[in-house]
Amino acid sequence: MSTAGTSRPPRIAIFGLLGSGNLGNHGSLDAMLRFLRASHPDAEISCVCSGPEEIERQYGIPSTAMTWYQAHGPGRSRLTTVVRKMFGKAADLFRMPRLLRRYDVVIVPGMGALETTLELNPWGWPYALFLMCVSGRLSGARIALVSVGANVARERSIRWLYTGAARLATYRSFRDDYSRDSMRVMGLDVSQDEVYPDLAFALPAPVPPEPSLRRRKTMALGLMEYHGTNADRGRSAEIYAEYEAKIVEFARWLVDDGYRVRLVTGDPADEVVVAAVVDDLRRTRPELVDSRLVREPAESLGELMSQLAEADLVVASRYHNVQAALRLSKPTISVSYANKNDILMEEMRLAAFRQSIRTLSVPRLIEQFRALEARASRLEPAMRAKNAENGVLLGRQYAVLSRTLLAAGPKVRASRH
Structure with missing residues (x-):
């Protein structure tokens, strides 16, 4: 009709x-x-x-x-x-x-x-x-x-x-x-x-803080409560314990090396990892934790992006933690739990800066972090160009949706596009 x-x-x-x-x-x-x-x-x-x-x-x-x-x-x-x-x-x-x-x-x-x-x-x-x-x-x-x-x-x-x-x-x-x-x-x-790109690439980037207001050596560390997939149900507790121990070790290295660390998450379940990191640093680095650790829960991806805008570098696992950082053209390392993370990194020409969450090596992560920091300014132009391309492609998809699905009127027995 x-x-x-x-x-x-x-x-x-x-x-x-x-x-x-x-x-x-x-x-x-x-x-x-x-x-x-x-x-x-x-x-x-x-x-x-x-x-x-x-x-x-x-x-x-x-x-x-x-x-x-x-x-x-x-x-x-x-x-x-x-x-x-x-x-x-x-x-x-x-x-x-x-x-x-x-x-x-x-x-x-x-x-x-x-x-x-x-x-x-x-x-x-x-x-x-x-x-x-x-x-x-x-x-x-x-x-x-x-x-x-x-x-x-x-x-x-x-x-x-x-x-x-x-x-x-x-x-x-x-x-x-x-x-x-x-x-x-x-x-x-x-x-x-x-x-087409992930829809979140259509979200506007927040206004970056003034350079004079940004603290030096600030990095965002994205945490994830990772237990594996359906195939890992028998080892889920072991998988999580291994991940938590490694991410805590990396957080220690960051604060010891003078970085201001902002902890970010993507799901309420991740708060258990936040607690593990904070508790460990309060026990092992009590003199550093208050000045070098920041945790402000975000209620939306927009709020998370505003927090990431203050960071110089990002290390994250959850897909949309990584995606949000790349949307802001932030030099990023993905501790990937799925191929989708790696695809994002490849598209942004950051394939060298990823690891599998299942085989995470902290020494290698530190090496990657150092390399990313050294190359940051040279990596950002390619990310900005890709973000511009993503915006154009999503605009095309929105036009298709308007033309094929969203014209005003009652229901129709629509065929496949």
Whole structure:
């Protein structure tokens, strides 16, 4: 059905793991909201997410829980909680279609929407994404997976749910070639799908502090509660303990060498690592910790970027900690937990400044840090050029979304782009 001549603005739902405090996911939401509000100011925007109360508090957007269980919460005992979870999965079969009847367009904005790089339950996000795509298409909504990340899922159930969800999307784009190729390996026809940068590259860079106000030798250290992937569940505690010990060792070296260290995170779960670093330095370097350690929690990716703007160098693990630093053209080392980190570093011509989080070597990290510091001024021009290119590419994608999905009007049975 044509939408020409109609006046009703589109009703848009933004769908995802939003409201749980993950700054990267919120950064993707921020970027999408900036686009929608600038280019489609009359659109009716809602959020279907994992933390609706938090999204309403931060953004003032009408929000609904993604699943029945998230809306009603756990029971009073372990048994009743299990029963409620099981009931919720069945209830969602009816709840999700009723919910999505309200919307013309459902957008999954960036994020690792098709990834398994961390521990993941197939009955959690993968099931919710699949059910949303089925329900949305049955109701006539247009489904958009925009600049999403992906990798080859090893678990058969997750692979089936992810590929099934992606096949039902009206529009798909990926944030790198690796993500698109991963979906191809899993059997999805991606011949019509484009690659665009991560949505967070569209966020404006904060105004850098005046040179006279910047403290010398300030670095940002991004921490992550890392336990491995689904394949590492038997060793998750050991993997985390090894990482924590190494990052604490590196933090000691930084303060001993005179650096002012700003601790940053990307998820509330990372606070356990912050506590480990702070406690260790208070015990082992009590005379240095107050003057050389800074910790100010950020509530958004924008706030994190403002903190990173004060740093001369960045060492980080979480994808959007690394991405935010590169968005600011900051010389950065990635302690990578997934290929997506390495891809970012390669695109910014920083491939020499990365390590795997699983085989992290502190002596090598110190060597890389010294080399990065020496070459910083020569590396920044290439990063600035890449950021300008990313902005142009994301502008093109926004034009495609406006043309193919967001023209005002009621639902249509949209075909694949």
